[in-house]
Amino acid sequence: MNVLQREGAEPTHARVPNPHRWYSPTGLWRRKSTVIAALSLVGIFAHLMLRFGLHASKDVFRIPLLVTLVVGGLPMLYELLRKLLKREFGSDLLGGISIITSVLLGEYLAGSIIVLMLAGGEALESYALRSASSVLAALAKRVPSVAHRKRDAAIADIALVDVAVGDLLVIYPHDICPVDGVVIDGHGVMDESYLTGEPFQITKTSGSTVISGAINGESALTIRTTKLAADSRYAKIMEVMRESESKRPALRRLGDKLGAFYTPVALAVAALAWIISGEPVRFLAVLVIATPCPLLIAIPVAIIGSISLCARRAIIVKSPVVLEQIAECRTAIFDKTGTLTYGEPTLTEQLIASGFESKQVLTLVASLERYSKHPLARAILAAAKAEGITLPIATGVGEPPGEGLRGTVSGHTVQVTSRNKLAAQNITNTAQFPPLAGGLECIVVIDGRYAATFRFHDAPRKDSRPFVSHLGPKHHFVRVMLVSGDRASEVNYLAEKVGITEIYAEQSPEQKLALVRNETAKAKTLYVGDGINDAPAMMAATVGMAIGQNSDVTAEAAGVVIMDNSLTKVDEFMHISRRMRIIALQSAVGGMALSLIGMAFAASGHLSPVSGAITQEIIDVLAVLNALRAAFPPKIIHDL
Numbered sequence: 001m002n003v004l005q006r007e008g009a010e011p012t013h014a015r016v017p018n019p020h021r022w023y024s025p026t027g028l029w030r031r032k033s034t035v036i037a038a039l040s041l042v043g044i045f046a047h048l049m050l051r052f053g054l055h056a057s058k059d060v061f062r063i064p065l066l067v068t069l070v071v072g073g074l075p076m077l078y079e080l081l082r083k084l085l086k087r088e089f090g091s092d093l094l095g096g097i098s099i100i101t102s103v104l105l106g107e108y109l110a111g112s113i114i115v116l117m118l119a120g121g122e123a124l125e126s127y128a129l130r131s132a133s134s135v136l137a138a139l140a141k142r143v144p145s146v147a148h149r150k151r152d153a154a155i156a157d158i159a160l161v162d163v164a165v166g167d168l169l170v171i172y173p174h175d176i177c178p179v180d181g182v183v184i185d186g187h188g189v190m191d192e193s194y195l196t197g198e199p200f201q202i203t204k205t206s207g208s209t210v211i212s213g214a215i216n217g218e219s220a221l222t223i224r225t226t227k228l229a230a231d232s233r234y235a236k237i238m239e240v241m242r243e244s245e246s247k248r249p250a251l252r253r254l255g256d257k258l259g260a261f262y263t264p265v266a267l268a269v270a271a272l273a274w275i276i277s278g279e280p281v282r283f284l285a286v287l288v289i290a291t292p293c294p295l296l297i298a299i300p301v302a303i304i305g306s307i308s309l310c311a312r313r314a315i316i317v318k319s320p321v322v323l324e325q326i327a328e329c330r331t332a333i334f335d336k337t338g339t340l341t342y343g344e345p346t347l348t349e350q351l352i353a354s355g356f357e358s359k360q361v362l363t364l365v366a367s368l369e370r371y372s373k374h375p376l377a378r379a380i381l382a383a384a385k386a387e388g389i390t391l392p393i394a395t396g397v398g399e400p401p402g403e404g405l406r407g408t409v410s411g412h413t414v415q416v417t418s419r420n421k422l423a424a425q426n427i428t429n430t431a432q433f434p435p436l437a438g439g440l441e442c443i444v445v446i447d448g449r450y451a452a453t454f455r456f457h458d459a460p461r462k463d464s465r466p467f468v469s470h471l472g473p474k475h476h477f478v479r480v481m482l483v484s485g486d487r488a489s490e491v492n493y494l495a496e497k498v499g500i501t502e503i504y505a506e507q508s509p510e511q512k513l514a515l516v517r518n519e520t521a522k523a524k525t526l527y528v529g530d531g532i533n534d535a536p537a538m539m540a541a542t543v544g545m546a547i548g549q550n551s552d553v554t555a556e557a558a559g560v561v562i563m564d565n566s567l568t569k570v571d572e573f574m575h576i577s578r579r580m581r582i583i584a585l586q587s588a589v590g591g592m593a594l595s596l597i598g599m600a601f602a603a604s605g606h607l608s609p610v611s612g613a614i615t616q617e618i619i620d621v622l623a624v625l626n627a628l629r630a631a632f633p634p635k636i637i638h639d640l
Contacts, residue, residue, distance in 0.1 A: 033119040036072040040116035043068030047109065065108035072115040073099050093263055098287040102609065105280055110288060110609030117291055117613060117620070143213070147178045150222060160229045171221045176213060180232040181223035183208045188219030262592055266290035266599065273603035281609065285602035289612035290595055298587030298627040305631030306580035313637070314563040315573050322543045322559035326577045328524050329542055332477050333516060335529030336484035336491060337458055339547055340468075340498055342565070343530075345376055345440055346459035347383040352452045353432045359389065361452045365416055365444055367391045367409045374405075376442060379456055404442075415445040422450075439490050457493055464498040466640050467567040474639055475574055478523070483507055483515060483537075512537040528570065545570065571638040583630045591623035 046064035050056040080096035095118045102111030146157045150168040160178055163169070168184070171177055177190065187205045192214045204210060210223055212232035229235055270286035273279075307317045317323065337343050352358050366384035369377040370391060384391065394414075397407035403425070404417025419436070422443050427450050433443075440456040471477040483504045484491045491505035504515060513536040519525050520542055527534070527541035530548045535557040538544030546558035548565045562569045598615050601607045607615065 032075060036075065036119035037116060040068050040072050040112055040119060043072075044109070044112050044116065047112070062108055065112045068112040068115055069099070069103060069108065072119060073103075073111065076115065076118055095291045097267070098284060098291065101280075101284045101287060105284055107281065107284060107609050110284060110613060113610060113613035114288060114291065117617060120617075144176050144178045148172065148175075163225055163229055165225055165228060167225045169223050169225060171210070171216045171223060173216060173218050173220060175216045177210050177216060177223075178232075179212050179225050179229050180227040181210050181225040183210060183221050184224050186219055186221035188221055189217040190214040191217070262290075266595075269599050269603055277605065279605070282603060282605060285607055285609045285612045286599050288609045289598040289602050289607060289616045291616055298591060298623040299584045301624055301627040302580050302584035302587060302630040305628060306576050308631050309576055309633060310560075310573060313569065313572055313576075313633075315569055315576075316561040316563060317559070318561060319559035323577045323580050325524060326526065326543050326574055327581055329526040330476065330478045330523040331481065331519050331525045332471055332479070333481045333483055333519065333525055333527045333537070333541065334468075334500070335527075335534050336482060336486055336494055338530040338565075339528055340464045340482070340494060340567075341458040341460050343458065343548075345379045345456040347379045347454055348439070348457045348459070349455035350452055351434050351455070353450050355449070356446065356451045358452075359387070361444055361446070362387065363389050363391065364409045364412055364414045364446060365452075365454070367394045368397065368405060368407045368414050368416060370394065371397045371407070372405055376440065376454075376456055380454065413447050416442050417445065419443055437489065439493065457490065460494055460497045461565075461567060463567045463640055467571060468498050468500060470571075470639065477526075481519070483512055485509075485512075509534075509536055513540055516540040545573075568638055568640050571640050575634075575637055575639075579634060580630050583627060587623040587627040590626070591619050594619045594622070 043064040047061055050061035050064070077096055077099065080093060084093070095114055098114045099111050102108065102114065143160075145160055147160055147163050147167075148155050148170040149158050149163070150170050155170055163179055169178065169181065183204050183206055185206065190202050190204050190210060192202050192211060202208075202214075204221060209226075210221070212229070212235070266287065270283045270290070273286050274283035303320050303323060306323055307320060310317050334340050350358055350362065352361060362380070362384055366380050366389060369380045371394060392410050394407045394409045397405070399405050404415055404421055406413070406415050408414070419433070419441070422445065425445075427445060427448070432450055434453050437455065442454050442456075443450070444452040444454065468480055471480055479502060480500050481502045481504065482491060482495050482498075482500045485507055486505060488503075488505040491503055495501070495503045504511075507515065512534070516525060516527055516537040517540045520540060524542040526543045526545065527538050528545045528547055529538060530546060534546075538546065538557040543560065544558040545560045545562060547562040547567075547570065560573060562573070595616065598607065598612060598619070602612050
């Protein structure tokens with residue numbers, strides 16, 4: 001899409017998320033598990049006091065354990081029975097068999113500890129998820145509930161949901177910015193580190209953009225809102241937990257598969273221990289230590305921890321599944337405008353006619369363009385500023401129909417127009433016109449003579465070439481493709497600049513979709529784009545990624561939204577994803593390996609059911625502590 005013809009879209013106005021419900025555990029069982037874990041602790045403590053403190057009889061000190069098994073064990077067995085009827089043979093099946101076996105063998109203390117392990121594991125998971133997502137929790141508590149709306153000379157407090165696009169809001173000193181907007185009055189600084197991870201005070205003045213969640217400094221600012229609260233950055237971060245909670249990632253399913261393999265192995269070891277030794281208590285001891293809570297807890301903790309880390313790095317993970325899938329992608333497909341480029345034209349060539357000087361022409365044109373709202377005017381003014389040119393005053397500035405921009409600068413008549421419009425005018429030296437090329441151009445006429453052709457291109461991001469070049473050696477991508485709706489000449493220009501050889505230009509959204517579907521059938525694909533015409537292709541790719549703060553229209557289609565205009569953030573996401581998978585598998589497989597060692601000791605009679613249960617709790621804690629590492633940034637989070 002041409003940079004001068006980019007389409008906009010109205011934001012979709014979703015419900016403002018409740019900031020005080022950043023996380024709610026799924027399912028009634030998880031909420032019951034905390035109560036059961038507490039009751040189990042009380043029951044075991046009461047048993048130990050009656051038995052060793054008061055030296056009560058056997059019939060008396062068993063009562064708290066029986067209560068624990070009835071109140072806590074029966075609900076668990078009911079849940080496990082429901083899973084069995086659904087043919088869900090997870091690793092928690094071992095816990096249910098262990099509870100039944102402990103009751104049959106009269107090992108009530110071991111059975112109560114198993115109840116504590118399973119219920120405590122569920123409660124620990126909820127706690128660990130909240131701990132790993134502490135940044136999101138803090139953000140939820142900090143979201144402002146009111147905004148200070150200014151109308152005429154009056155300022156009134158209104159509810160956040162009543163803020164409309166275009167409202168004038170006053171941000172008082174030390175206030176938290178409630179919505180995204182643009183400063184129209186005031187000068188100060190804002191702390192955006194809570195959202196971006198960058199420890200800088202960002203200067204804000206008239207025309208500066210502000211983001212919701214940023215903390216204002218010492219000066220009051222007046223902003224005009226550009227988004228509703230539901231569409232602002234704060235709201236997007238608040239949605240992360242809600243969306244993540246409802247989508248079960250593939251890596252968790254991997255945990256279930258490991259558990260389905262692990263369960264029959266544990267049952268076989270327990271049965272052999274019983275058969276060889278003739279002691280049924282060894283069967284129970286093996287099952288107790290085999291209860292693989294690391295599979296059920298460590299993997300989701302690592303996933304949610306990584307989502308939290310991404311959020312702090314201005315990366316919104318909408319679908320947790322992509323954290324696993326990105327590491328397996330082998331084809332990277334990029335849109336052009338706004339993805340590998342800045343999305344704005346830049347003056348790249350000044351072709352000067354004979355009899356004129358480059359600096360003189362740029363000075364005259366830039367002086368005239370100060371009065372223009374045309375997108376190319378910004379590029380010309382930026383080039384003049386870069387050369388340190390002082391601009392004289394222009395007079396008689398106007399734009400007569402069919403003639404382009406006209407005016408007088410330093411006694412010279414200056415006209416900035418197009419090749420087609422100039423054809424109808426009586427210009428003497430048109431033979432010096434350069435041939436038509438790709439990209440955008442404007443023709444400069446000074447004192448009735450052709451003076452110059454200015455050519456413009458959408459400049460590549462400074463990190464585009466290093467990012468593209470490192471995808472193969474660092475992230476194992478086999479192919480990198482550039483797919484764009486722009487003209488072939490413009491796409492080829494960019495491809496040469498960033499080092500991409502596989503190019504598809506002038507592609508419609510339908511053609512993009514067909515291309516991505518075809519490539520995804522061959523290998524897993526990553527599609528990165530920012531425009532409304534990228535949404536279908538994003539949905540067809542294995543991983544769809546929207547880049548930039550203007551990517552609202554593609555946010556619904558993308559699995560990941562990069563809030564900052566930076567390819568470095570894309571690289572950060574790849575590193576976080578790879579590290580998450582390593583940590584999750586370390587925790588799950590490591591926990592199983594320790595359990596298998598413990599099973600060997602239990603099978604040989606060196607661990608009783610009670611000591612086996614305690615050992616398993618230690619393994620659980622180690623696995624969860626390792627998984628929590630995913631929430632903290634590593635020393636190296638990107639390699640650009």
